Amino acid sequence: GAGVSQSPRYKVAKRGQDVALRCDPISGHVSLFWYQQALGQGPEFLTYFQNEAQLDKSGLPSDRFFAERPEGSVSTLKIQRTQQEDSAVYLCASSLGVGMTQETQYFGPGTRLLVL
Amino acid sequence: ELKVEQNPLFLSMQEGKNYTIYCNYSTTSDRLYWYRQDPGKSLESLFVLLSNGAVKQEGRLMASLDTKARLSTLHITAAVHDLSATYFCAVDFGNEKLTFGTGTRLTIIP
Numbered sequence: 649g650a651g652v653s654q655s656p657r658y659k660v661a662k663r664g665q666d667v668a669l670r671c672d673p674i675s676g677h678v679s680l681f682w683y684q685q686a687l688g689q690g691p692e693f694l695t696y697f698q699n700e701a702q703l704d705k706s707g708l709p710s711d712r713f714f715a716e717r718p719e720g721s722v723s724t725l726k727i728q729r730t731q732q733e734d735s736a737v738y739l740c741a742s743s744l745g746v747g748m749t750q751e752t753q754y755f756g757p758g759t760r761l762l763v764l
Numbered sequence: 765e766l767k768v769e770q771n772p773l774f775l776s777m778q779e780g781k782n783y784t785i786y787c788n789y790s791t792t793s794d795r796l797y798w799y800r801q802d803p804g805k806s807l808e809s810l811f812v813l814l815s816n817g818a819v820k821q822e823g824r825l826m827a828s829l830d831t832k833a834r835l836s837t838l839h840i841t842a843a844v845h846d847l848s849a850t851y852f853c854a855v856d857f858g859n860e861k862l863t864f865g866t867g868t869r870l871t872i873i874p
Contacts (some may be wrong), residue, residue, distance in 0.1 A: 681861060690768075690852050690864030691807070704861060739806060752797065753862060755807040 650674065652756035654740050660762045661730045669725045669759045671740030678745030680723050681753060682715055685737045694738075697723060698745070730763045737761070766790055766857045770865035777843045778873050785868045787836040787853035795856035796836050798827050800849045801867070807852065811838075840870075848872045 653672045661667050673680050679698055683691035684707075693707040699720035708715070712731075717723040727734055737760050741753040767790040777783050787796070794815055799807040811820045813829035813836060820827050824847065826839045836853055850869045854862040 679860065683862075690854075690867050691862075693861040693863070696861055704859065707861070751795075751856075752809050752812050754809065755799075757806045 652740055652742050652754055654738075654756040654759050656759060657757060658760050658762075660764065662764055663732060664729050665763075666726065666728045667730055667761065669727075669738050669761070671723045671725070671742075671756060673721065673723070673740070673742030674754060676744070677742035677754075678720075679743045679751075679753075680717060681741040681743075682723070682725050683739040683741065684709075685739055685758070687736075691739055694725070727761075730761075732763050735761055735763045766855075766863050768853060768855050768863050768865040770851075770853055770868050772868060773866060774869050774871075776871045776873055777840070779844060780842050782842065783840050785838040785840075785851055785853075785870075787838070787865055789834050789836075789855045789857075789863075791834070791857060792831070793834075793855045793857050794829075794831050795858075796829050797854045797856075797862065798836075798838055799852045799854060801852060802849050810851075843872045845872045845874065 655670045682694040685691040695715045696704040697717040712728045714726045737758040739758045740756045743751045743753045769788045796813045798810040801807050811827040816831040818829045824841045829836045850867045852867045854864045
């Protein structure tokens with residue numbers, strides 16, 4: 649079956665531009681996560697949705713970062729006024745939902761963002 | 765602070781040898797995951813460990829969890845080239861999100 653998909657796969661932005669990154673989770677998955685992975689590092693949590701509710705946004709690095717999942721399926725991560733330090737791979741993951749056993753998070757291919 | 769530490773960070777192994785990657789974490793959890801990442805690719809789920817003493821094996825890889833010691837190990841048996849990748853452990857500290865280790869970059873040398 650289809651896995652988690654993300655678009656675009658690569659994005660080059662000039663400093664100060666706004667960008668929007670899209671995530672399509674596995675169909676039927678209730679939980680959706682965004683992570684940021686800097687070069688040579690492990691992924692770091694940004695935010696988490698259960699259906700359309702954003703339950704945790706403690707990892708968002710600044711108020712320039714905003715995420716939404718209005719219908720409980722597709723999610724968009726928006727970064728306003730991009731800065732060079734925002735350059736990273738942005739990973740989306742989905743899982744079946746709270747209370748399920750073996751709640752593996754399945755990751756998408758990521759969006760590689762480069763801010764010049 | 766919720767922390768996950770892996771060692772070693774880098775590992776070069778000869779084909780056919782055995783080795784172990786260690787993952788320590790800072791506070792109680794009984795949900796630990798191992799992922800593999802190839803260069804430029806996303807993370808592939810390898811193992812889910814959900815209880816003390818859990819052991820899972822797939823091919824040449826075996827993972828175990830000791831929740832009392834807050835330690836998980838990933839053991840590689842008779843390494844082959846296609847195991848070269850970066851391996852991450854990740855812990856759910858009860859808040860649904862995953863806290864990842866720094867990763868172990870494994871290179872298998874012929």
